[in-house]
Amino acid sequence: MSNRDAYRSFCREIPDLPVFMEPWYLDAARNGESWDAALVRDGDCTVAALPYFTKKQYIFNVITQPVFVKHLGPILHPDRRDLSDQHKYYRQLIEQLPTVDCFKQHFHPGVSNWLPFYWQGYRQTLRYTYRLDISDLDQVWSGITGNKRREIAKAEKLLQLRHDLPLEALYRVNKMSFDRQQIAIPYSLDQLSRLDRALDEHQSRQLFFAVDDSGNIHSVAFLIWDRQRAYFHLAGDDPALRKSYGGFWLIWQCIRYAHLSLGLREFDFAGSMLPEVEPIRRRFGAHQVPYSFVWKYHSGLYAGLDWMKERLGI
Structure with missing residues (x-):
């Protein structure tokens, strides 16, 4: 059995x-x-996994993260999650990673311990998403x-x-929000359509449109979910119609849907750390929920080029 097939089986136990x-x-x-996955097995059972994406960037091989994958990182079997298990299994997962010029991942917030990665020369920056308890909608409304x-x-x-x-x-309205900021949208309609089909097939998404009596679309949202929470995955507003406050109204509609239709108790805003978005x-x-951005350079040349790219904004 390949590691990918073993990972598919392992995920059914999580x-x-x-x-x-x-x-x-x-x-x-x-x-x-x-994508592939590093795995730790105990006999016939998989007890830990670390999925990762590899990509060729010019002459470099890198472990990276596609734009729609908000979080990755190590995942442990529910019966193997104490601190000693984490230290042991994370080290074994790291040893199985392929040789690359750079490793970059945003770990899911459930990973609070990145110490075994630090011991192996990895570095970390703390980032934040924002989550909301939606178990009581009256309380949510009062908290706004x-x-x-x-x-x-x-x-x-x-x-x-x-x-x-x-x-x-x-997608058209979502793209307007990027255009307004003079930022290239980082995904195509084809990419979004492929993801949408998979989410729809697994009954894990809903599309939201705020529309007026004339049929004009003021705001859009793309909500996805798992068994724990809903995620405010994508959104956008028509810049000419923002005074209707359709974007804020859709957030409230998404929260209501997650609670009333899905029976979920938590809503994740999927970020954002942008200064113009975080106050909303x-x-x-x-409330803030921290997660780790973990990286390691194995190539000095790649590290230098990455530093120049960040400093020059290219």
Whole structure:
């Protein structure tokens, strides 16, 4: 059995596996990368895994992360998660990684211990997502700041919620948010369509459209979920229609859907650390949840080029 097949079997034993680490999600999210998994076995049982994507970048081989894969990192069997298990199994997973010029991964927030990676020369930066307890919608509503509640109430009078419009329409409005900031959208409609088909097949996504009486789409959202929580995966607003507050209204609609239709108790905003976006998460009552960005350079040339790329913004 290949490591990928063994990983597929292992994932069926993990009740809290993030959707981003599901094998079918990894299949759908790749874009020029290929994925595999390092595994630790105890007899016939897999007890630990670390999925990863490899990609060729010019003359370099790298372990990287596709744009739609928010989190990866090591995952342990529920019966093998104490600190001594983590130290032992993480070290064994690291030893199985292929020889590459660079390793970069955003670990899922469930990985609070990256010490075995530090011992092997890896480096780490702490990043944050924002999560919200949605088990009580009245409490969620009370936790939203007053001005945001007023904006949502205003949008309620102007907009209707639709789920039945095509993915192309969502992508078009999503792209407007990048265009407004003069940023190239980092994925194509074909990439999003491939991911959407996989999520739809596994009943793990819903599309949200805020539409007025004339049929104009003010805002869009792409909600995905696993057994633990819903994720505010993608969103966008028509810049000409932002005064309707459709974006804030859709966040509230997504929260309601996650609680009322999916029975979930937690909502993950999937970031953001952008200074213009982070306050919005807090105004909805969400709290910071840290996760680790872990990396290691095995090539001095690649490290130098990466440093120049970051400094020059290219």
